[in-house]
Amino acid sequence: MERQIRYQREANLEWARQFTKQPGGERLLSCIQCGTCSGACPLSIYMDLTPRQVIALVREGFREDALRSKTIWLCASCYACAVECPQKISITDIMYRLKREAIRSNLYPKRFPIPVLAREFCEMVRRRGRNSEFWVVFRMALRSNPFVLFSMARTGWDLWRTGRLSLRKERIRRINDLQFIPAASKEVD
């Protein structure tokens, strides 16, 4: 049996405090745990923790619990929670912050396709300045679950037939402009 208790020494209060200083996290401490965010969220029905519970974990400094949850990856960034929260907490931005930290600390669920997609996407953009939907999805599937490619074939054909599937790999002219990407993510994030 896994013990479910949390000892106070496991709570990372410094980390929680940092959160309230970041853009979007300013109002974190105002949360009254009303659950409006979870009620408004179209994806909460699939989440292992409701958005409200994620907020509570962050506030109490339970960093790993928050970072390991599937919730942050299921979040579609639709902002439904943020516009409904009676305390004007930008839950979506908090989810973003958790996603970034989970990737950086390697705490995300490994073959879970969503973080894989995010990374493939960024890689493509970093190199070419644009993303080619087809190639991003293709590579994500290869890396997470190649079998889905079969089920995607039919949709792919529909798109091809209607002229909506482009296999071209686009690239911007002044690609050098984007040199800030590695530097910025290293220095600022």
Added chain:
Amino acid sequence: MSERNGEVRIGVYICHCGVNIAATVDVRAVAEYAATLPGVVVARDYKYMCSDPGQEMIQQDIRDHQLNRVVVAACSPSLHERTFRNAVERAGLNPFFFQMVNIREHDSWVHSDREAATEKAKDLVRAAVMRVYFHKPLERRRVPVNPDVLVVGGGIAGIHAALTVANSGKRVYLVEREPTIGGHMAQFDKTFPTLDCAACILTPKMSAVKEHPNITLWTYSEVVSVDGSVGDYRVVVKRKPRYVREDLCVGCLQCIEACVFKEAKFDDEFNLGLSKRKPIYIPFPQATPKVVVIDPEACIQLRTGKCKKACLEACAERGAIDFEQKETYEEIHVGSIIIATGFQTFDPRRMPQYGYGKYPNVYTTLEVERLVNASGPTGGQVVTRDGRVPESVGIILCVGSRDERTNRWCSRVCCMTSLKLAHLIKEHTGAEVFIFYIDMRAAGKGYEEFYQRVLNEGVHFVRGRVAEITDWAMDPSEEGKLIARVEDTNTGFVRRIPLDMVVLAVGLEPQFDALNVQRLFGIGCSMDGFFLERHPKLAPSPTYTDGIFIAGVCQGPKDIPDSVMQAGYAAAEAIALADTGFFELEPNTAYIIAEECSGCKTCIPLCPYQAITFNEEKKKAFVNEVLCKGCGTCVAACPSGSIKQNLFEDEEIFSEIEGVLAYA
């Protein structure tokens, strides 16, 4: 006691205020520093200067050291200036040989750096010492107090205040905007937590108001102007025409029967539009006064002048109906005023996610009060707008409360109101009732017990704020229902709950015209728009304007027992003022050195209190000390510098400024 050989002898006292000040300011160091200032004879610090031993200490020093000036550095003068002035006076000094320094709100409470806070305290004390040096003995002026009292607003708070004052033998004018008194309480069925019938406990008080020989009741009336000040307010009241003579109407209601509109077709305000009334109507059977009123917007005669006036015929014998009635104005003089204008409920249309106004079966708690009321629009039947008895009802709490997007405060009564309505709805319909709450606030005598009772009646308590009410159905069990989507935060999952009726526990907010009332009476209001009391704990009914008191929800959300208590308190203050017979004015008024006044009249229009008059014969301006509030506007404006102000003489202010700026 006067100055010994003209020598100024100052005593300085630094208060710890428990740890409120002492934790942040080194009080001992401040006292030691003060002792070195010119003119200071003794300087001490003490745990609680305002306590008896503290005051006694000052008095003893005055006697022992022949002090003739006193400085106390402690909390805000609005709290204890009077205490210390009195203490000084009791020791035989003129009370205005005293200066108070606020080192709590202005220093220890707002700083954390102990060293800097201590330095600041020294600066402030030095300024006070340098200023008090120049203080002069002043006399307080007394104004007589007219014992009559005006009460504005005839809800339970206004009613209770009016009766209390009237019972003490004073004349009361009760002014109510609506055609009847009673306020919100008149609309309720039962009252929490005891479930006694609202009408049974309210209507006797309403008729007592009507019958009381000391109360002049003016309904359908509003205050339009207020002049004067404590002891002598001159108030003009507008009496709107009801097109029915109050002195003749006996409330037989035959006119309503006779009216050419056979069907009632105008929204009944008292029933919140849940039923209809005719152009001539009475708000409810126990309305006080029991006099009908004609709605000029609806009445054919008043709109077009072309009605056969069936009502007039029906009332021919008594002749109470008068289409020619015009508004009238009454001027009254009173010594004090009690404001009890109550609240309005939050308009849930501001939260479209709950579908109020869009889905007919979404109601407010106030509407449901009418539905469960036996004399309400459905005769006490709880049925939906489409006539069904609901099988499931959801009550959503904190609608327009505790919300940064609407109102931030807790409205205090809606938790209990919802428990009450849950009980009543269950009793009337047997429906499954869900209460969606964030926190259940049931603090009050018998309130927690009532909560337990409703819990045990099987009402479902779902802890979560509903995200939305919609009519989209996921499966046949949801067809035709309103769906609440909510996280049940107790279990940690999201639920969809199909409901036949949704009740929004709307919050309490200031009346739409609270700002006008506030300006009219010259009182303040807090951030949330409710009227501001003089002190949140120690003076929750007096305002910063002498002789004006507030009671009931107009001061902040509260239930009936609290409203009644505050009303009694306001009444006691008004009675005490009247019985004392006079009011002592602060002597910090402006005065004009007649020889220096050039007669330019600059000051006259500037005074916000119309306290300055001009003597055309002598060509000089003159300040009426009773009206002057000591705001100093004229003092600063006079081009010839001929206006002075007590306690703010040039030498006092300049030396105070020097004192503040003289840091080493």
Added chain:
Amino acid sequence: MEPPAKYLYYPGCSLKATGVAYEESLLTTLRLLEIPVEELSDWNCCGATAYMSVSEASATLLALRNLALAHQAGTKDVLAPCSACYLTLRKSHELATHYPEAAKDVERFLEQAGLPRPDSVRVRHPLEVLYTDVGIQRLRELTVRRLQGVRMASYYGCQAVRPYGEVDDPHEPVRMDEVLRAVGVETVDYPLKTKCCGGSLTGTIHEVGLRLNYILLKEAQRKGAQAIVTICPLCQFNLDAYQREIRKQTGEPIDMPVLYLTQVIGWALGGGFRELGLHRAISGRKLIEQWFTVKKEAETYV
């Protein structure tokens, strides 16, 4: 507010691929409205939700580079039809102007790339252009044909109205309905207007994405709509491309056209079938042909 003289069009990746019909219909509609528009030269990917999940600074800078290019081109109004692009651009602008700390970093990196701070640029959405800049009255006047007897559900998805609520009210948006009614299209009350389509979930956690789209289609049908009108390429793609699979999984006979607002408006203004990209639909093709093929007798001229 005076409508701008010219718009700079920022397509984003989708409008060049799965959302190409959006580009076609948007440009056609603007041409018919005689509104000058030009594509932003050398634009790059906005970063979308994915980049924000990896690096906030890079995502912000990526988006800002586009605005900086627009600033250099001397245009104030950048037209971003894709909701994700719209929000990403709008948000990065917010971050760079409202957070002094972030603004400093941004400035430093932009400078290194030789780009200006794009302070004066405004990010606009086509719905805003139609509703605010063109206006209901003018749309009504310019309408040359009406769709008779077709009821549509207007669907905003998430990021066009949230969190800023500048394109329309985030709770009860109405502008799309008003614009549609201006050209004579009947709309139904659709309570799921602003519910999320799941975005890229159809590609990642397929069954979850499908379920969200199933709910959206089902409720539109239940409210009596024959088509859904969208303003986002991702919404359109999700709702359009997966209906076959949804049919198979649920056994429900759903085959509903999912159109772009600009296709419906463009057609009412006189645009042609192909130039509005109407031939690119996957679902509801029969209905689309029936409604939009120009048969003289079927049209009512106004």
